[in-house]
Amino acid sequence: MISDTIKTLNSELPATVKLVAVSKFHPFEAIEEAYQAGQRIFAESRPQELLAKVKRLEEIRAEKGTPDYMSDIEWHFIGHLQTNKLKMVLPYVSLVQSVDSLRLLEAIQSWASANGMTIDVLLEPHVAAEETKQGFAREDIMAILSDAARYANIRFRGIMGMATFTEDEDVIRSDFAQIRDIHNEAVERFPRLAMDFSELSIGMSDDYRIAVEYGSTMVRIGSMIFGVRQY
Numbered sequence: 383m384i385s386d387t388i389k390t391l392n393s394e395l396p397a398t399v400k401l402v403a404v405s406k407f408h409p410f411e412a413i414e415e416a417y418q419a420g421q422r423i424f425a426e427s428r429p430q431e432l433l434a435k436v437k438r439l440e441e442i443r444a445e446k447g448t449p450d451y452m453s454d455i456e457w458h459f460i461g462h463l464q465t466n467k468l469k470m471v472l473p474y475v476s477l478v479q480s481v482d483s484l485r486l487l488e489a490i491q492s493w494a495s496a497n498g499m500t501i502d503v504l505l506e507p508h509v510a511a512e513e514t515k516q517g518f519a520r521e522d523i524m525a526i527l528s529d530a531a532r533y534a535n536i537r538f539r540g541i542m543g544m545a546t547f548t549e550d551e552d553v554i555r556s557d558f559a560q561i562r563d564i565h566n567e568a569v570e571r572f573p574r575l576a577m578d579f580s581e582l583s584i585g586m587s588d589d590y591r592i593a594v595e596y597g598s599t600m601v602r603i604g605s606m607i608f609g610v611r612q613y
Contacts, residue, residue, distance in 0.1 A: 399601060425459070456477075501535060507543055509561055509564075
């Protein structure tokens with residue numbers, strides 16, 4: 383059951399690690415069940431699906447006549463975000479975990495400035511072996527952070543990364559070590575950002591225990607909580 387899995391995960395994870403429930407491709411009822419078990423952070427990867435779930439929650443509040451129902455739910459966006467979909471995501475999320483290009487970063491800054499908001503983001507490096515993975519090179523991340531003042535409406539909160547999709551634990555450990563080292567280098571080189579730059583989002587259902595060993599502060603777990611995706 384969803385609730386049992388969440389309770390087990392929360393008992394296992396260190397207090398320093400946040401559990402992010404990846405609810406993409408699952409119905410809102412599954413989110414409600416997880417919420418009732420104490421889960422508060424949920425992640426989506428498609429703008430349309432995120433917006434539909436936000437609107438569904440608004441409908442439920444209206445139906446129940448309780449505007450504060452699930453008022454402390456927190457949405458994260460973890461997918462590849464197209465610049466023409468920002469208005470479907472940015473008003474509703476507390477964190478964009480997957481900023482993977484300068485073009486997207488600049489579009490978020492422009493949108494946030496125009497709408498009087500500050501957007502929290504994680505920068506996503508590309509260290510995995512797959513060519514299809516998005517992300518920055520290490521030097522690109524350092525260049526962005528060295529010019530952080532240029533992004534007045536963005537708060538850089540840390541790094542998000544994915545290991546290579548493989549059963550080879552040595553490869554996974556190597557990838558996590560590289561991502562952790564990028565985060566640590568950023569904190570050392572830009573101490574003025576260090577207070578905000580505290581998140582290291584690594585680890586998913588198959589490798590979260592390894593990620594915790596490498597300093598993860600957020601694990602993104604979907605199938606382990608919700609089961610097989612419902613496409």
